[in-house]
Amino acid sequence: MVSPSGDEQRPPVLLVEDERDLAAEIRDELQGVGHPVECAQTLEQGLSAARRGGAAVLIVDRMLDGEDGLSLVQALRDEGNPVPVLVISALSTVDDRIRGLKAGGDDYLVKPFALPELSARVEALLRRGARSRATFIKLGALELDLVEREARRDGELIDLQPREFKLLEYFMRRPGQIVTRAMLLEDVWHYKFLPQTNVIDVHIGNLRRKLDSGDGRRFIVNVRAAGFKLDVES
Amino acid sequence: MSKVDALGARPFRLALASALAVAAAILGAFALIYFEVAREDVARISAILTDEARLNADASQDRLRAALTARQTRDIRRIDYLSLFDAHGELVVGNVPRMPPLPADATAHLLAAREMAASGAAAETAIVVARRRADGGVLLLGRTLQDSYTVEDTLLRALGLAVLPMIAAILAIGALFARRASLRLTGVHEAIARIMQGHLELRLPVAREGDEIDRIAEAVNLMLDEIVRLLDQLKSVGDNIAHDLRAPLTLARIKLDHALEVAPENARAYLEAAHAQLDRAGVTIAALLRISAVENGPREKHFRDVDLAAICRQAVEFYEPVAEAKGVLLASSLDGSLRVRGDEDLLREAIANLLDNAVKFTPAGGTVQVAATTVEGRPCVEVRDTGPGVAPADRELIFRRFYRASADESGAGHGLGLSIARNIAELHGFQLRVEDNAPGARFVMRGGAKASLARLSR
Numbered sequence: 001m002v003s004p005s006g007d008e009q010r011p012p013v014l015l016v017e018d019e020r021d022l023a024a025e026i027r028d029e030l031q032g033v034g035h036p037v038e039c040a041q042t043l044e045q046g047l048s049a050a051r052r053g054g055a056a057v058l059i060v061d062r063m064l065d066g067e068d069g070l071s072l073v074q075a076l077r078d079e080g081n082p083v084p085v086l087v088i089s090a091l092s093t094v095d096d097r098i099r100g101l102k103a104g105g106d107d108y109l110v111k112p113f114a115l116p117e118l119s120a121r122v123e124a125l126l127r128r129g130a131r132s133r134a135t136f137i138k139l140g141a142l143e144l145d146l147v148e149r150e151a152r153r154d155g156e157l158i159d160l161q162p163r164e165f166k167l168l169e170y171f172m173r174r175p176g177q178i179v180t181r182a183m184l185l186e187d188v189w190h191y192k193f194l195p196q197t198n199v200i201d202v203h204i205g206n207l208r209r210k211l212d213s214g215d216g217r218r219f220i221v222n223v224r225a226a227g228f229k230l231d232v233e234s
Numbered sequence: 235m236s237k238v239d240a241l242g243a244r245p246f247r248l249a250l251a252s253a254l255a256v257a258a259a260i261l262g263a264f265a266l267i268y269f270e271v272a273r274e275d276v277a278r279i280s281a282i283l284t285d286e287a288r289l290n291a292d293a294s295q296d297r298l299r300a301a302l303t304a305r306q307t308r309d310i311r312r313i314d315y316l317s318l319f320d321a322h323g324e325l326v327v328g329n330v331p332r333m334p335p336l337p338a339d340a341t342a343h344l345l346a347a348r349e350m351a352a353s354g355a356a357a358e359t360a361i362v363v364a365r366r367r368a369d370g371g372v373l374l375l376g377r378t379l380q381d382s383y384t385v386e387d388t389l390l391r392a393l394g395l396a397v398l399p400m401i402a403a404i405l406a407i408g409a410l411f412a413r414r415a416s417l418r419l420t421g422v423h424e425a426i427a428r429i430m431q432g433h434l435e436l437r438l439p440v441a442r443e444g445d446e447i448d449r450i451a452e453a454v455n456l457m458l459d460e461i462v463r464l465l466d467q468l469k470s471v472g473d474n475i476a477h478d479l480r481a482p483l484t485l486a487r488i489k490l491d492h493a494l495e496v497a498p499e500n501a502r503a504y505l506e507a508a509h510a511q512l513d514r515a516g517v518t519i520a521a522l523l524r525i526s527a528v529e530n531g532p533r534e535k536h537f538r539d540v541d542l543a544a545i546c547r548q549a550v551e552f553y554e555p556v557a558e559a560k561g562v563l564l565a566s567s568l569d570g571s572l573r574v575r576g577d578e579d580l581l582r583e584a585i586a587n588l589l590d591n592a593v594k595f596t597p598a599g600g601t602v603q604v605a606a607t608t609v610e611g612r613p614c615v616e617v618r619d620t621g622p623g624v625a626p627a628d629r630e631l632i633f634r635r636f637y638r639a640s641a642d643e644s645g646a647g648h649g650l651g652l653s654i655a656r657n658i659a660e661l662h663g664f665q666l667r668v669e670d671n672a673p674g675a676r677f678v679m680r681g682g683a684k685a686s687l688a689r690l691s692r
Binding site for chain 1: 548555590
């Protein structure tokens with residue numbers, strides 16, 4: 001996989017993962033979507049690389065040769081390092097996630113995960129700072145008034161149920177960004193588990209039917225093997 | 235609790251029986267003393283009277299008259315009967331006016347005192363000896379048993395004063411011991427009941443008295459330690475396997491993704507099927523680890539006030555589109571709030587699993603109803619559906635891991651959702667059961683005695 005030229009100017013993603021095969025896959029995936037990746041195998045390597053600064057996002061495996069990757073995160077936070085952190089782990093006890101986030105992790109991904117899920121999370125962390133807090137969002141033909149709780153397409157009011165409005169708001173705040181089912185579950189409905197039925201797809205389907213106009217424009221598109229994306233350019 | 239009452243009654247009956255036995259033994263001893271004293275008294279007086287009669291019967295009449303008169307004067311208690319009759323049976327001297335009906339055979343006889351008709355003679359018994367003199371007269375010597383009666387009365391009083399309180403004391407002590415034993419057995423019984431509900435961290439109470447109850451309790455506690463150790467071992471083996479499978483599963487999925495990108499069209503269907511199977515395995519492993527995560531989950535000290543009604547409303551909102559798409563009516567009565575102490579994320583998951591299950595098994599045209607209420611002061615969440623219901627024999631089994639009712643051969647789901655829901659319910663001291671909704675199933679999550687409603691803040 002060849003990285004697109006010009007990537008070297010972008011700040012890299014720092015990956016601390018001792019399992020070489022998985023590290024290589026993650027590197028390839030992230031480079032494939034345009035993020036340069038710097039790899040570290042041990043806690044010490046990771047810490048010194050992170051201290052040098054310049055990483056856009058830090059990805060840390062919690063289990064590093066018997067050491068807890070969280071101690072790295074904790075150390076960085078104690079030093080006042082604000083780099084966004086994604087913790088990946090095979091642990092998933094109820095406390096683990098809380099502990100991971102408390103130690104200064106910004107997001108927590110449990111193995112087994114799909115690579116697109118990982119890159120979507122990294123993307124979300126990278127764009128988090130730039131996320132709009134506005135109460136009025138206009139993207140292409142879509143307008144969202146968060147005070148009046150109204151949504152419009154081409155200036156025309158769309159009749160949305162509260163849950164559909166909530167969903168649209170989530171997409172409107174992340175235009176062009178891949179949104180996975182797990183992210184929707186966690187962020188919109190606060191469910192920290194995957195339901196067995198395809199509930200999310202039905203929600204998206206309902207919202208889509210109301211958003212799409214008769215002229216074939218599609219706003220929320222599927223991203224294969226990953227999730228959905230609000231595509232306002234089309 | 236009837237078993238506990240029975241346990242309490244048995245030691246008490248035992249104590250009562252032993253108290254009665256002790257009382258009977260004491261009564262027997264007293265009776266023996268009583269009769270022995272009486273018998274000894276009679277024998278002693280008889281011997282004295284017989285001797286006196288023998289020694290004095292043939293003394294001269296004047297001497298006897300003087301002696302009897304002197305003796306009567308001294309007998310201020312009026313316990314002696316002394317008379318001398320002449321050969322014709324006429325009184326010569328003494329306090330018995332007529333010869334009483336007894337043979338002058340020089341041996342002691344028991345006689346009612348009134349036969350003597352002596353003045354002041356009470357209705358008591360006397361020992362009387364009559365001895366014929368050489369002149370044909372009769373010397374009559376007697377003594378009432380009044381002294382003996384006094385002793386016997388004293389004995390009887392002592393019996394009353396000593397034995398009755400003694401029996402009462404024995405009964406009280408017996409009852410005390412019975413109560414202590416029963417309380418300890420009740421404690422043991424309750425501990426066993428709670429341990430059987432799954433609280434394997436609890437132990438039987440040991441009173442450190444070194445008695446049989448303690449020895450059994452200690453043995454059972456050691457046994458429980460061993461069971462817990464084995465269970466932990468088993469669980470950690472299972473958890474480790476599940477853990478260790480995660481990394482290779484992650485990589486296998488990734489490799490398949492790569493293969494899918496470059497695979498020729500005729501191989502894609504196979505790769506996609508393999509991918510789907512890997513996903514299923516991943517979901518199952520995640521659910522298994524989830525159960526053990528819940529079992530080792532946050533304890534009560536981490537619980538906060540949570541609104542169950544709000545959680546239900548969110549779950550209904552979440553599942554409504556799926557229900558609609560399936561033609562199932564999702565109805566709810568979830569007004570107000572139902573506050574409990576708990577972990578919000580876990581309760582959300584439990585209720586979502588119940589709804590997921592209900593919507594999945596309810597056919598088009600059916601109804602799923604959700605309600606959050608307070609029943610007898612306990613929080614209660616109900617999810618009713620009009621699906622095929624659960625056969626009585628399966629009503630416990632469906633909460634077991636991997637159990638899938640035979641009707642559900644679709645392979646949908648991993649058969650762990652209800653298991654997780656029950657684990658979460660139990661973690662909160664709730665009971666989760668399925669009942670008949672006639673038709674359909676009615677899942678009821680009810681707060682037990684332990685699950686207290688959070689105090690409503692004003």
